Amino acid sequence: MKKGLVFDLDGVITDTAKFHYLAWKALAAELDITIDEKFNETLKGISRMDSLDRILAFGGKEDIYTQEEKEALAAKKNTHYVELLSELSPSDLLPGVHDFLEAARVKGIPCALASASKNAPMILDKLDVANYFAHVVDPATLKKGKPDPEIFLKAAASINLAPEETIGFEDAAAGIQGIKEAGMYAVGLETTEKLTGADIVVKSFNELDLDELLTH
Structure with missing residues (x-):
C-alpha cells in the first residue's frame, strides 16, 4: 500500500505553461531570439x-552574458x-484535481509538492x-534539477x-x-511529450481512483 502523494505543479495541478511561454517569449524577443511553443515544450519541468x-x-x-546579468534576466x-x-x-x-486532493485529505494521505517553480x-x-x-519543496535547496530524483526524494x-511508499504525478x-x-x-x-517509463498515463485526475491507486 502506498501512503503518500507527491505532485509536480505545472501541467499537473494547473497549467501555467502558457504564462511561462508568454514571459519567456517576451524576454527572448528583447534579446533578438525567437522561440515558439514547440521550443517552449523543452523548458517544461526545468528550473528558471x-x-x-x-x-x-x-x-x-x-557566452554573451555574465552570471549576474543572467540572474537579472x-x-x-x-x-x-x-x-x-x-x-x-x-x-x-485542472480537471479532477480538487476532488482528488479532497479524497486524499479525507483518507489522511499526506501530499507534498515537488516543483521547480519558486512561485509554487x-x-x-x-x-x-x-x-x-x-x-x-523549496527548489533553492536543491543541488540538481529534474530529471535528477533529488526533489522527489x-x-x-x-x-x-x-x-x-509514495506515488508521484508528472506531465x-x-x-x-x-x-x-x-x-x-x-x-x-x-501531454504532447512521450512519458516513457510512467507506470500509468491518464488524461486527467478524473480517470484515477485513489483507493485503487494506493494498492500499487
Whole structure:
C-alpha cells in the first residue's frame, strides 16, 4: 500500500505553461531570439536558470552574458510571469484535481509538492489548495534539477515516507524519469511529450481512483 502523494505543479495541478511561454517569449524577443511553443515544450519541468540557458544557447548567445546579468534576466522574466499570474484562481485547477486532493485529505494521505517553480507557494494560494499540502519543496535547496530524483526524494522525506511508499504525478518526461529513479510509482498526465517509463498515463485526475491507486 502506498501512503503518500507527491505532485509536480505545472501541467499537473494547473497549467501555467502558457504564462511561462508568454514571459519567456517576451524576454527572448528583447534579446533578438525567437522561440515558439514547440521550443517552449523543452523548458517544461526545468528550473528558471536552466530555461534561460537553453534559450540563450538556442539563440547562439550562451557566452554573451555574465552570471549576474543572467540572474537579472531571469528575474525580469519572473516579474512578468508573476504579473501574468495575477488573475489565477481556483477555476484554473485542472480537471479532477480538487476532488482528488479532497479524497486524499479525507483518507489522511499526506501530499507534498515537488516543483521547480519558486512561485509554487503563491500559485497554490491563488488556486486555494495550499491547505492540502503538508510540504512544498523549496527548489533553492536543491543541488540538481529534474530529471535528477533529488526533489522527489526530498518530497517523500518531508512527509516522513520512503520513496517506495509514495506515488508521484508528472506531465514531463524529465519528471517521470526523476520519479522512477527515486523509486516511486509514476503517474503521467498526458501531454504532447512521450512519458516513457510512467507506470500509468491518464488524461486527467478524473480517470484515477485513489483507493485503487494506493494498492500499487
